[in-house]
Amino acid sequence: MTHKIALIGFGNVGQGVVRLIKEKESLLKQVYQSEFEVVSISDLHKGSLHCENGLNIDDVLHSIKQNGTLHYYPDHEGLVRGLSSEDTIKKTNADTIVEMTYTNVHTGQPAIDHCKLAFNHKRHVVMTNKGPVALAKQELEALAKENGVTIFYEGAVMSGTPAIRMPKMTLSGNEFLSVKGILNGTTNYILTQMENGSAYEEALSSAQELGYAEADPTSDVGGFDVLYKVLILASELFGVSLKKEEVPCVGISEITQADIKQAKAEGKRWKLIGAIEKTESGVEAYVRPLKLPLSDPLSSISGATNAITYDCDVSGPITLVGAGAGIKETAFAVLIDLLHLNKKLRWTVEEG
Ligand SMILES: NC(=O)C1=CN([C@@H]2O[C@H](COP(=O)(O)OP(=O)(O)OC[C@H]3O[C@@H](n4cnc5c(N)ncnc54)[C@H](OP(=O)(O)O)[C@@H]3O)[C@@H](O)[C@H]2O)C=CC1
Numbered sequence: 428m429t430h431k432i433a434l435i436g437f438g439n440v441g442q443g444v445v446r447l448i449k450e451k452e453s454l455l456k457q458v459y460q461s462e463f464e465v466v467s468i469s470d471l472h473k474g475s476l477h478c479e480n481g482l483n484i485d486d487v488l489h490s491i492k493q494n495g496t497l498h499y500y501p502d503h504e505g506l507v508r509g510l511s512s513e514d515t516i517k518k519t520n521a522d523t524i525v526e527m528t529y530t531n532v533h534t535g536q537p538a539i540d541h542c543k544l545a546f547n548h549k550r551h552v553v554m555t556n557k558g559p560v561a562l563a564k565q566e567l568e569a570l571a572k573e574n575g576v577t578i579f580y581e582g583a584v585m586s587g588t589p590a591i592r593m594p595k596m597t598l599s600g601n602e603f604l605s606v607k608g609i610l611n612g613t614t615n616y617i618l619t620q621m622e623n624g625s626a627y628e629e630a631l632s633s634a635q636e637l638g639y640a641e642a643d644p645t646s647d648v649g650g651f652d653v654l655y656k657v658l659i660l661a662s663e664l665f666g667v668s669l670k671k672e673e674v675p676c677v678g679i680s681e682i683t684q685a686d687i688k689q690a691k692a693e694g695k696r697w698k699l700i701g702a703i704e705k706t707e708s709g710v711e712a713y714v715r716p717l718k719l720p721l722s723d724p725l726s727s728i729s730g731a732t733n734a735i736t737y738d739c740d741v742s743g744p745i746t747l748v749g750a751g752a753g754i755k756e757t758a759f760a761v762l763i764d765l766l767h768l769n770k771k772l773r774w775t776v777e778e779g
């Protein structure tokens with residue numbers, strides 16, 4: 428099955444996606460009978476390309492390598508340049524829009540509107556952007572359903588580590604009693620680097636260079652990125668739509684070298700924790716740094732690695748550990764979603 432895709436947002440993750448599709452081309456074809464053709468790419472400042480017969484990935488990557496934009500992509504027959512994201516979503520012949528613009532922690536925009544536009548034009552959406560899922564999931568799912576299309580967002584929590592699909596599919600039949608974990612790669616990386624002697628600023632800029640941090644890193648260090656992930660998990664696993672104002676949220680920006688040294692002297696480590704717990708009256712959630720004893724399994728999770736424990740009524744606690752951020756890791760989340768989408772579409776065709 429050939430799947431035509433349009434990429435909205437061509438920063439770290441967007442570029443990682445085209446590299447990964449290229450790298451896995453023959454495996455995808457041979458093992459999964461899936462081919463992905465990139466027909467459109469639209470980015471705010473890097474430029475925009477569309478060709479209904481497909482773009483040449485090598486030329487796209489070569490152009491990015493030249494000066495970080497799409498401007499060096501060679502002209503060829505059928506090539507259209509300069510379409511805005513909105514026009515790309517409307518006019519592309521892609522069946523799937525991959526939304527990878529920055530996550531706006533206040534409004535979820537423009538990504539929410541990108542999704543709505545895509546659904547109204549009968550296009551599926553795969554995204555890594557947390558904003559639309561945290562703030563408008565129900566509305567978007569209803570609109571997708573109305574238009575007979577699908578929305579997948581595995582990358583929104585713990586990048587390519589299947590923190591959403593694994594519990595929903597493999598742990599089904601359980602009731603989730605609580606979910607608790609380290610859900611942000613940037614802050615865990617910063618805390619680890621600070622423990623190893625780096626200054627806060629130095630650790631943050633290194634996380635930015637490695638492609639872990641949000642476009643506005645206040646989202647990471649202020650805890651808002653974890654807050655969004657908590658809202659998503661509360662909806663996915665507990666079936667509740669928490670509002671961001673309902674979840675107390677404290678980040679790591681107040682944690683100093685002295686705090687880290689003090690914790691070390693006490694045989695402890697600071698970790699930014701996101702948690703959701705079932706209570707008699709519903710669920711309670713929080714985001715805050717906790718000083719964990721070294722005996723706590725979460726205290727040994729270092730760098731951009733994340734970990735999440737799902738406490739289940741039948742299976743007991745099950746912990747998933749894996750990448751929480753990263754370019755290739757998040758691109759992999761897009762690939763998982765595209766393959767699941769392909770499988771779903773194939774089933775629909777066979778059943779229909
Ligand atoms: N990096 C990671 O490890 C992970 C990221 N994510 C999520 O994935 C998404 C992408 O992340 P990442 O690639 O790292 O972020 P980047 O900031 O590197 O890329 C975002 C890109 O979106 C572009 N953009 C912004 N607004 C628009 C718009 N209206 N139309 C088109 N393009 C736009 C930006 O353009 P320009 O810079 O040219 O202005 C930029 O190139 C984010 O939502 C992030 O939260 C999720 C999991 C992990």
Ligand SMILES: N[C@@H](CC=O)C(=O)O
Binds near residue numbers: 586647753
């Ligand atoms: N900035 C985020 C990216 C993934 O969601 C993080 O560091 O975890």
